[in-house]
Amino acid sequence: MTHPKTGKALGEFGRIDRYFKPLASGFPGARGLADDAAVFGVPPDRELVVTTDAMVAGVHFFPDDSPGDIAAKLLRTNLSDLAAMGAAPYAYTLVTALPKSVGEDWLAGFAAGLGEDQARFGIALAGGDSVSTAGPITLSVTAFGLVPKGGAVPRWGGRPGDRVFVTGTVGDAALGLQIAFGKLEVADDSARAALLRRLRRPDPRTTLGPRLVGLATACLDVSDGLIADLGHLCEESGCAAAVESGRVPLSCAARAVIGTDPARFALALTGGDDYELLFTAPEDAAPALAGLSAETGVPVTAIGRLVDGPAGNVTATDPQGRALDLPTRGWDHF
Template identity: 50%
Template sequence: MPQRYSEDEIIARVFAPIAGAAALGLKDDAALLAPEGAQLVVTTDMLVAGVHFFPDDDPSLIAKKALRVNLSDLAAKGAEPIGVLLALALPADWTNVWLEAFAAGFGEDGRAYNAPLIGGDTAATPGPLTISITALGRTQRFVPRTGARPGDAIFVSGPIGDAALGLALRRDAALAARLSPEARDYLIGRYLLPQPRLDLARWLSANASAAMDISDGLAGDLAKLCGASGVSAAIELAAAPLSAAAREAIAIDPALFETAITGGDDYEILIAAGGEAALPEPACRIGRIEAGNAPPRFLDVHKKPVFFKKLSFQHF
């Protein structure tokens, strides 16, 4: 059996070196936070091996993805990070080497995004590796899902569908082999390592009526936002931003367009804002908020409705 750290050693040797000042050296049962003149935003996401990532993925990339999906939620609320709590349930086959690589990736991103580790917990589990992160942020104005108004424009912060297509390529080697190496690497990279749009947090806080990150697919997450706001929407599918790599994949298999629109893991931001709003590129306008409580409409280039088999990824 490989040599392993004790629980106390995991805290002291692996995670304390990457913890922020609010963590008090990870020597207490809680962290101390004091955001002045701001609203405190708290969010949590759980990632499970075999569901959100492949068990044999690079542990540093697993750590970064786990952190970034939580930072994406903060960004969508118009918040900038303060710190994060990490709960880690380790399966029977974990090793010190794996854990140290995980912590290195986590610490690197924590520094890059100013989101230091400030506490958490570890446990053993007979099940798969499970990672739960609670992220805390500050904002001048919280951006809810519930604020979309008829007449608002609908924007997305960047290309959609890349991560869902990257996952499809990992599951289908024959499909992956048909793409150029550049397109294949780009799409798989977008699945492995999302880019939280923290650069938009202040703009959203100042300008957005409603927002949420696109974690389960554009179509389904739009339906959630509309339901929370008590409105409907119309989306022009031709306006949906697709990367060159996504277009290459869809040209090979047109059915992948539905995957791009309904698949998850992009962590771009879905935004409702006044029609005069102007977001920095690559954000683009894709539709409008409408009155009523009908499901969102998805329209093709001829303004005819398009229907999908399912709107988004569902755990249950």
């Protein structure tokens, strides 16, 4: 695509003008992307929560995924981190490192995907950078959220006796990834589509996360796998956890695909990319959490407890109370 006045290729600044300035129009601190940095303040009763996540083609998404799906996953994974801290979305910055072969059609779809999710989640672009690369598409978002002063929910606040809760359902994205790799055949078209949709477009719990301030003792989001991430929470909290696997919420699509296959069930517990909130709270918080679940429309399920034991140890049991032998805890980049 060429510049409407010069007839030349848009170039870096033309691309910014066309595709990214509109995304910053709703955030005054972005200053129209005309300056070297954004400028904004924080209300006196709030603190700023900052998170950064990167995605690389071939690692976090397939190179032939639609640019709209890529944009959605990039933004939503960061919003999930904010929700896990109890923060409401505020603004974000974006870095794109794109091969020269990436054309205007891809950029248009990517920007449109960002725009749709900005409107959905109440966030706007504050700035960023755009560079070329000889390597795969590499994208990074730094997201800013606001939380009541002193209210950010940590990973380290859990205590033995707290109940363990998870939002939504887990395992869909892991099963969807196996479908995308061609390693899992699913005859049911609706189940197949549902699992792939969960892989490509996670649903960050931005409505529930901020409401957990003052209720949850510890929280994170499920990115590496339910068992692995609960282990991370337990490591920071200095305790262990016991999970009743029969209580772990599965979607109808996941149940249809898993059936009675123990390997597929183990994958659901350890596969990752769910971006659901995994949190702990005292026993007496259960009624309040049930009310919040009903109010926000976000399912919340109790799946176990924190217990005394080696820090980071997580035991998953079957409905008969027998320990499951899981081949792995979850994903590790290295």
